[in-house]
Amino acid sequence: MFVDKAKIYVKGGDGGDGLVAFRRELYVPEGGPAGGDGGKGGDVVFRVDEGLRTLMDFRYQRHFKAPRGVKGKNKTQHGANAEDLIVRVPPGTVVYDDDTGEMLADLTANGQEVVIAKGGRGGRGNTRFKSPANTAPAIAENGEEGQERWVTLELKVMADVGLVGFPSVGKSTLLSVVSAAQPKIGAYHFTTLTPNLGVVQVSDERSFVMADLPGLIEGAHTGIGLGHEFLRHVERTRIIVHVVDMSGMEGRDPYDDWVKINDELKLYNAKLAERPQIVAANKMDMPESEEQLAVFRQKAEADRPGIEIMPISSLTRQGVPELLYRVADLLESLPDPSELQAEERTDDEEGVVYRMEERPSDHEFRITRDNEVFVVESESIEKLLKRTQFASYEAVMRFGRILRNIGVDAELRKRGARDGATIRIGDFEFEFFEGGSDDYLFEDR
Structure with a gap:
């Protein structure tokens, strides 16, 4: 059977979590932080295989997920990066983002490769957060989630x-x-x-x-x-x-x-x-x-x-x-x-097979109201939230300081947020806390 169109789901691997650990050695009573970083998640990579002629294989397998990175280890050992997931496609395959319709790749030459879903970064271990002011940080980050998307594949026959x-x-x-x-x-x-x-x-x-x-x-x-x-x-x-x-x-x-x-x-x-x-x-x-x-x-x-x-x-x-x-x-x-x-590529493509979307500024955010709930919308803040390990008091404090520094605290006050107000960021809700330490912005609900 000749199949020349398919819709599949691809997801890059999540990054491995960073580790909170400390040196525990004889005669080293205060050894300091020793938690390693997590490994990077694998990318989903499309590779042209001239031995394929149709998209038949994608009728039976529609989900492709790359492996996640390995968690960080003690003694400042970093977790291993995950291997990329290679998906073979026939020459002449055009890849479109199913949501936006944007063409992501036009694959024609044997062996040509393109990253369709990037793996997430590994989280940083507590060794990365050591500073003169905090020589024994109990902070580490979760690994970043891998990119995920539905893509449509179209095969255009390659013939002279x-x-x-x-x-x-x-x-x-x-x-x-x-x-x-x-x-x-x-x-x-x-x-x-x-x-x-x-x-x-x-x-x-x-x-x-x-x-x-x-x-x-x-x-x-x-x-x-x-x-x-x-x-x-x-x-x-x-x-x-x-x-x-x-x-x-x-x-x-x-x-x-x-x-x-x-x-x-x-x-x-x-x-x-x-x-x-x-x-x-x-x-x-x-x-x-x-x-x-x-x-x-x-x-x-x-x-x-x-x-x-x-x-x-x-x-x-x-x-x-x-x-x-x-x-x-x-x-x-x-x-x-x-x-x-x-010659047939458009000028804006400049011969590039795949264009990653531009990353938003770290300071971009928008605050809206959902009845009594204040909703903070920002891709970068949501990523920061997912990387924060809220079981750690120090990590929560750091999260609050970052939001204060980029102006979220001031903007919430301007919009009418008072002590006890509910703040929603992504899938998480917090209680707004006005008084107390300057280092503390939210209480996790």
Whole structure:
């Protein structure tokens, strides 16, 4: 089964927790802190494997979680970093963030890698918090949570040549004649529902990959007839071989068919109109095909001067060798595929496969009201909260000092928070504490 779209969940590994520990050695009564840092969580990494051709594996496994880092140890020993989770994908895979629709990666080359979900940092052990004012800190941090997201994978077939055209014009028959591929062939529309790939060997020892793409119909660019599912595979091809039924045996005009399909390609992606195209005038063994070809050639050359039209018959193989030689010659004259893809990247991508979102300023926060509850919204503060070990009195004091220093305390007072008010940060609620020590801001509820 050919699967070219999948939705999966990925999560980077959580960082290991830091440790509170002290040196306990003979003749060293006050040895000081000795808690090590936690290890970093593993990343979820997508790696291109040219041995894969579909996204079939993702139908059965949809969740990918990297391992977490090892906790810190005593004697200032750091926990080990977790290994990355490698997820193999076929060449031509495009990765989108399912929530925002942003393209995260466009993976084309064998061995190419990209980090899709980063692992969390390891928490710091109490050795990191030693200072002249506090020589024996009982503070350590929890490991940071790994990044998690749902992503959508789309596979765009990687082929040198793409066969396009209306249903039942002979694309599958042509592929079966020129390669060892065995696509389904039938005398009815939409016999081909998924792309078929075949390696074409030209007699002069040249070769290329040809894709038989499912038949297109008018309105395909809007999604009619699974148009988007079919059209995205055309984007990867370096040459378009437009197969036209020159016999007109189904009552359609060959020239109208050619114009309609070209319009669909252009409306879907304007760059496809600039892609090199050869018209394979198929079924020339049928009656009236010569007459139809003469009319077609006249109209097509007037519409697109210089268009290459090559009469063939997939059934009798008339003109097929000449078509293959011409395709091979044209491929050799085109730039390398990697250069072509670099040109097609948008300016803002700058050739970068993956762009991490910008980290917000440490001082960014917003305070809102939920009835009587004051809600502090800030990604950086929520991360700090999750890293704080609230079982430690010193850690709670430190958390309060940080919030006071970045202005949360003052802003809460300005908004009307008084002694005993409920403050919510993420999933935690605290009681606001006005008086007492300057070092203490909240009491955990």
